[in-house]
Amino acid sequence: MFLMIIFSTALRSKRSELIFSTSLILQDKASPHKSKIVKELLEGYGWEVLDHLPYSPDLSVPDFDMFPKLKEPLRGIRYDSLDELECAVNGLRVQTSAISDLKEQIKKAQSTEDGSAYTRWGKSSCPGNGTETIYTELVAGAHYTHKGGAANYLCLTQQPSWNKYNDEEQAGGLVYGAEYEINFRSRQHFFGREITDEDPPCAVCRTERPTVIMIPGSRQCLDGWTMEYHGYLSSGFYGHDAASEYVCLDVDPEAILGGTSDNDGKLFYLTEVRCGASSLCPPYVNGRELTCVVCSK
Known part of the structure; x- marks a missing residue:
């Protein structure tokens, strides 16, 4: 009865038009709101009570996660005046802003660290796709005749720097320049010009995309991937003593000016398929030169 009197008095003074109208009321699931007397009172006024959404951490993240953390620095502190409280809240606001700025700086730093690098063989520049x-x-x-030579191709800098050195020739690992060796094929057919015995350039490229792959046997990237470049799958000659590796030589290879000398060294040959009794053919064709593509994502 007391609750009805208090509620009716407050309602008449503030919103008298609601006393005898059909209204909607939304309240949370606090225990007093669910009591029998409150329910009967609202039914007496003919008001419809709307169901409140469940109050849980996954549906009200600010109440359960953000606000408690914001209030933590002020917990247990008494303030003698409103000015002191306002000063404390403003200080907390400054700290929160500084934390947000720091998070943004960290995010930017992480984004600049993402990406990957690859070597474009046969070209002196990288593709114009944000790379x-x-x-x-x-x-x-390594020289193609050296049985113990390293297998991989190197992209050497043109601006070397040195540690301690001795300029006399001595035993050890050896590094030679490279040349195109496109023998027994029509260079005009493949490249539109003669490139045998010319020296190839290379470019080391960086893309913001974190993953780079080379797909042998294809000149197209998979859906969702970005093409960096495509070309011919190349390696050393199978009959030479030195091991080599498979790399993707650009489809339109360049040559270093003045580099035609036939000094051999590390050599580039085109690769082709040998079917034999394997399951390569089909889809591959015996004797056909293999393509390749470098893709990023």
Whole structure:
């Protein structure tokens, strides 16, 4: 009865038009709101009570996560005046802003650290698809006749720097310049010009996309991937003593000016398929030169 008197008095003084109208009321699931006397009172006024959504951490994240953390620095502190409280809240606001700025800086730093690098063989520049050129240099590697030579191709810088050195020739690993060796094929057919015995350039490229792959046997990237470049799958000659590796030589290879000398060294040959009794053919064709593509995502 007391609740009805208090509620009716307050309602008449503030919103008298609601006393005898059909209204909607939304209240949370606090225990007093669900009591029998409150329900009977609202039914007496003919008001419809709307159901409140469940009050849980997953549906009200600010109440359960953000606000408690914001209030934590002020917990247990008494303030003698409103000015002191306002000063404390403003200080907390400054700290929160500084934390947000720091998070943004960390996010930017992480984004600049993302990405990956690859070498574009046969070109002195990187593709214009948001990829930057780290450096453009010279291709080198072990001599094709050296049985113990390293297999991989190198993209050497044109601006070397040295530790301690001795300029006398001595035993150890050896590095030679590289050349195109496109023998027994029509260079005009493949490249539109003669490139045999010319020295290839290389470019080390960086893309913001974190993953880079080379797909041998294809000149197209998969859906959702970005093409960096495509070309011919290349390696050393199978009959030479030195091991080599498979790399993707650009479809339109360049040559270093003045580099035609036939000094051999590390060599580039086109690769082709040998079917034999394997399951390569089909889809591959015996004797056909293999393509390749470098893709990023």
